[in-house]
Amino acid sequence: MKNVNQHPAAAAFPAARIPVAAYALCLCIAVIGSNSLVLGPIAPQVAESFGRATPAVMTASGAFGIGTALAAILLGRLIDRFGAGLTLRAALCLFTLALAASAVAPALPVLVAAQFVAGLAAGVALPSIYTLAAAVAPARRESDTIGIVLSGWTLSMVAGVSLSAVMADSVGWRFVYAFAAVAGTFALLVAMMMKLRGASAASTTSSPLAALRVSGVVPLLIACAGFMASFYGVYAYIGDHLHRALGLSLSANGLLALTYGLGFGAAAFLDGLIDRFDAGRFLPAMFLAVGGVYLVMGAASGSYVLTLAAVFFWGLANHFALNVLILRLGALDPARRGAVMGLNSGVTYLALFLGTASFGSLYAATEFAILPIAAAGLMLLAALSASLARSKAGGRVTS
Template identity: 65%
Template sequence: MTNINQSISSGSVDRARIPPFAYLLTICIGVIGSNSLALGPIAPEVARSLGANVPAVMTASAVFGLGTAVSAVFLGRFIDRHGPRRMLAAALLLLAAGLGGSALAPSLAFLVAAQLVVGLAAGIALPSIYTLASVIAPTGRESETIGLVLTGWTLSMVAGVPLSAAIADFAGWRTVYVIVAAATLIACTAVKFAPAQEGATGTATSPLAALSVPGVAPLLIACAAFMAAFYGVYAYIGEHLHAALGLPVTANGLIAVSYGFGFGAAAFLDRLIDRFAAARLLPLIFLAVAGVYVAMAVASGSYAAMLAVVFLWGLANHFGLNVLIMRLTGLDPAKRGAIMGLNSGVTYIALFVGTIGFGAAYARAAFFVLPLAAAGLMLLAAFAVATARR
């Protein structure tokens, strides 16, 4: 916790350079995010090709999330035994195999099975990436390093999703998976051979043992509330714009881009976080996210206002995710892999629960109710992290 909770003055510390390996981890996040976000835009083409309907095709996305959650919880502990770098390289190899299977899928059942493999690989890769980010971060630049790695989600959202749709239009949906698989193999080779800190190896920690680390449980409760709020609202913005505001489906693209730019722009401000104690900042950040949700409820009748609020949403969510990861990885370095596995598992379970729960609410009420409910979840998250052991 020393590196996490120290207050650092910009003039008193020789700021070490962020290692180039962090940029490689950013690309790894971008590759995983490109797969997880790509199926939605290309689903109609996949459905036509495989003789299925779009909801059936999206089953593959749900199975991917389920595989990620199960793998992260039960296999993430092996990161502590074998080291995050070795586990990341193995996970990327398995990820490439699953993506190759997706590209060759002769039927929907085969595609679903291939995406399950991709999910199992992602469940190991994501906590490995977050663990490595904390290992290689220079003292005093922990938040900047983790923030840089997190911008991989921006790459996948701002560049990966539009490119996937364009590639599917011009070269077919299978080409999308071929390209992502090739990029994954390149990333795997780079992870294996690029110079970087390996991360310590030790013993595998069971999920229950990781959960018993003081401070982990309340932070995971906060993670669940944080992620359920995000996915629950994000899943229905597009439908609200189309059904309530009468906008074309293409308007959803600008919403994604606005969020992505906000999320990415926050990386330039991450150095400010390193000057303060993460434990003290996180409740305030979550309260700020709650305020953004309230603003979204107020702005829900205006597309221009929604674009502005969504940018702030991406900005605030970046800070929240960054500091949450800092807190979790700082609790017990010997159990980082298992703890980050629990974090990824909770994230994807929250994706499922948030999407289903908010969908039920949206079916009975107007959209503005969803961000208000999300604000309530963020108040719960702020309370949980405020009570977590530092």
């Protein structure tokens, strides 16, 4: 079975250029991604400033995840109703205000509430971005275009999270959120100037949960849940492990985030290869590869250098897995793409909450090395679910 992105005339006509809009969407992902990932590395300092334990502070990350999940599932239909461009701009405006509130939070409950609001905004913004990415992608450049947009996660790691750890060490964690609010304002201005548009707004929309009836959606969402719960569960506490168990500074967490971002970004140069493979088979294989990286990470957790090496390949494998997952979900039903992407974002951030909470309890009871092993088990579940999604396709091209 050939990938849907392969065309018989591919050799006869040169591939179109990646649209500038893809780079604008990349920036939007970077701003949202920075907030999604920034709390883990700076959590020890936030905990000290509020006089609380690190797992308590990470409830703010969980609140962000719950807010994102609720908005993505319940409000995803607005993307198809009002258009992805308008909903993205409105969501970015609310998101920026929530970041500013996080910067001045006088107590932990206020920070948690502000992050919940940020999650509500992100829950609409992320599926809007993925919907726009699929809409602006030229023929035979789908994987490359989505890869560019997903590179925003690289920017969030390299420029956002890594710098935030250094910034927290130098001037305090509040400046991290203040800087993020400024970056959010810039992303909003770019989105307004680009006048990003997706498909025309629909006159009526069905319940977002109706998209669950699309063939292949449910097993892919289960795979997404295992994939994301494993990532956020490990990521949330690896910084605390380096700080407390290995005695390293917060700047060391910044280097770790940079290393992950470099791995994630390096994979973008190979995204074009995805279109040459059967994505239905490629996705389970990538999930298994991510699981293998987790096993190596658990064995290397006592060494900072070896952990950095494992984290680089973690980013590399995660990029491929995420790219193909978005491709497969986005191609299942173009007419309900906004709702499907909303479900994807909802599951992603529900997994953030569950992964952070469950892995936090496990981390408190044992040690960090157990977390990557648990994550590897979830990746096995993800691979099996992705394989089931392919079999349910019954030979149709779903990638």
